Amino acid sequence: MKNNIAETDKTVWFLKTKGPQPLALIAEALKITTEGARFQLLKLSNEGLVNAITESKGRGRPQQIWSLTSAGHARFSDKHADLTLKIIEKIRETLGEQALDAVIEANTKEGIEKYSKEMEGATDLESKVACLARIRDNEGYMAEYEKEGDGFLLIENHCPICAAATACQNFCRSELLTFQTVLGQGVYIQRLDHIVYGARRCAYRISEKPF
Known part of the structure; x- marks a missing residue:
């Protein structure tokens, strides 16, 4: 977990990066007591940022599983979303779908050049993936x-x-092409999760062996 964020945001950050979690694991990750974690979660719940469902597993006591609400996810910005959507629609309306594809293609080329430059020192697959993760995180x-x-x-x-x-x-599709290009030939990439289709995260399996 990142340590350079405000204390009040750590619970939200943890649920964003790890997905739905029980109270005990949240407390452990935050290095606070379960009562302290419960207090933070109830406060966030009152703000509409988290909610909980009760799950029963085996003979043990039911436990509450906490997750972010749509408002909680919205705390992590979609950069200039409204302006971006307007630009996309205007390009489609005035110039057509091919023009939009040309813009995306040009942006892809620029991204590949940028990533390739930042990954110049990476030689083996793990160092490349680590570098790619760092770039995307930034x-x-x-x-x-x-x-x-x-x-x-x-x-x-x-x-x-x-x-x-x-x-x-x-x-x-541009992102996948960028990943494939900068990681090099002989590397296989498979998208496992996709935020656009409702998943909590995007996840990619990367290997030098076919899947």
Whole structure:
């Protein structure tokens, strides 16, 4: 968890990056008592940022699972969403879909050049994925990566261009093309989760072996 954010935002950050969690795990992650965590969650609930459902597992006592509401997710900005949507629609209306595709293609090319330059020192796959995660995190995607079997999992807990990506799926295709290009030939990428389709996060499996 990031330590350079306000104390009151740490619970929201944890739920954003880890998804729905029981009280005990939230308290453990925040390094506070369960009562302290419960107080924070109830405060956030009153603000409409989190809610809880009760789950029963086996013979144990039912437990509350806390998650962010839509208002909670909205705390993490979709950069200039309204303006972006207006620009996309105006390009479609005045210049047509091909012009919009040309703009996205030009942006993709620029992104590939930028990423490639920042990843110049990365040689093996893990260093490339780590560098890619760092770049995406700096761009607001709340990105991280983890080892998974013979490969890696690139996780983006937030999409700062979600409105644009929802309005035009080519933005998402552009991202996959960028990842494939900068990670190089012989690397396989599979999208597992997709925020645009209602998932909590975007996640990509990356490996040097076919899936």
